[in-house]
Amino acid sequence: MCGSARVRRMIGEEKEKYGWKKKLRRIIKREEDGENRWIPSDIRIVRSRRKTISIQIDEDLQLTVRAPLRMPDSAVRKFIEERTDWIEKNMRKMMERQEALKAEPEDILTAEELRGLAKEAAEYIPERVAVYASLIGVSCGRITIRNQRTRWGSCSSAGNLNFNCLLMLTPPEIIDYVVVHELCHRLEMNHSPYFWAEVERVLPDYRKRRKWLRDNGEKIMRRISSPL
Numbered sequence: 001m002c003g004s005a006r007v008r009r010m011i012g013e014e015k016e017k018y019g020w021k022k023k024l025r026r027i028i029k030r031e032e033d034g035e036n037r038w039i040p041s042d043i044r045i046v047r048s049r050r051k052t053i054s055i056q057i058d059e060d061l062q063l064t065v066r067a068p069l070r071m072p073d074s075a076v077r078k079f080i081e082e083r084t085d086w087i088e089k090n091m092r093k094m095m096e097r098q099e100a101l102k103a104e105p106e107d108i109l110t111a112e113e114l115r116g117l118a119k120e121a122a123e124y125i126p127e128r129v130a131v132y133a134s135l136i137g138v139s140c141g142r143i144t145i146r147n148q149r150t151r152w153g154s155c156s157s158a159g160n161l162n163f164n165c166l167l168m169l170t171p172p173e174i175i176d177y178v179v180v181h182e183l184c185h186r187l188e189m190n191h192s193p194y195f196w197a198e199v200e201r202v203l204p205d206y207r208k209r210r211k212w213l214r215d216n217g218e219k220i221m222r223r224i225s226s227p228l
C-alpha cells in the first residue's frame with residue numbers, strides 16, 4: 001500500500017473512533033516516536049513583536065499560534081507538536097461547548113413570548129434601577145427594553161440605559177448585577193479598576209454573578225432566532 005493511501009485509510013479509522021474529529025475539515029496525521037498525532041492543518045500563525053509564544057482555539061475551532069517575529073519556523077512547529085495532546089483535548093472541549101450551546105428549535109422564543117418578556121422587564125427593571133441609582137448616587141435618563149442577541153445592557157454617555165428583555169429569563173441577582181454594572185458606567189464609562197471597585201462596593205459578590213452570565217448567557221441569547 002502506498003504511503004498516502006495508508007494515511008487516508010488510517011484517518012478514516014480514527015474518524016470512527018473519535019466522532020468529534022469528523023467535524024474538523026482538514027487534518028494531517030503524523031507518526032513520530034511510534035505515536036499517532038492529530039494536528040489541524042489550517043493553523044493560523046500570527047507573528048508580532050511579542051516575547052512569548054501562545055496557542056489558542058477560537059469558537060469556530062480555528063487554531064491560532066501567536067509567535068515572536070524572530071522565532072524560527074522550526075521552533076514554532078516544535079511548540080505546536082509538543083502540544084498535540086492539549087490541542088486534541090481543547091478542540092474536543094470547544095466542540096462539546098458548541099454542541100451544548102445549540103438552541104433546540106423549541107427553545108426559540110416566539111414574537112409573543114418576547115413581547116411578554118419585554119412587558120415584564122419594563123415593569124421590573126426600572127424598579128431595580130431606582131433602588132441602585134440611589135445607592136450608587138447617580139441619576140439616569142431614559143430606560144429602554146430591547147431584545148437582542150449581543151448584549152445584556154448598555155449605558156449611553158447621556159445616561160440613557162438599555163436592557164435586554166432576556167434578562168427576565170435569568171435569576172434576580174443576575175438582573176441586579178447588570179443594572180449595577182450599567183449604573184456604574186454613570187461614574188466611569190470604561191471598565192477600569194475604579195469601575196470594578198464601584199461595582200464591588202455595591203455587589204461584593206459581583207464576580208460570581210458575572211461568571212454566571214458568562215457561563216449561561218450565550219445559551220439564553222440564542223433563544224432569539226438569528227436574523228437571516
Ligand SMILES: [Zn+2]
Nearest residue numbers: 181185190191
Ligand atoms: Zn460595561
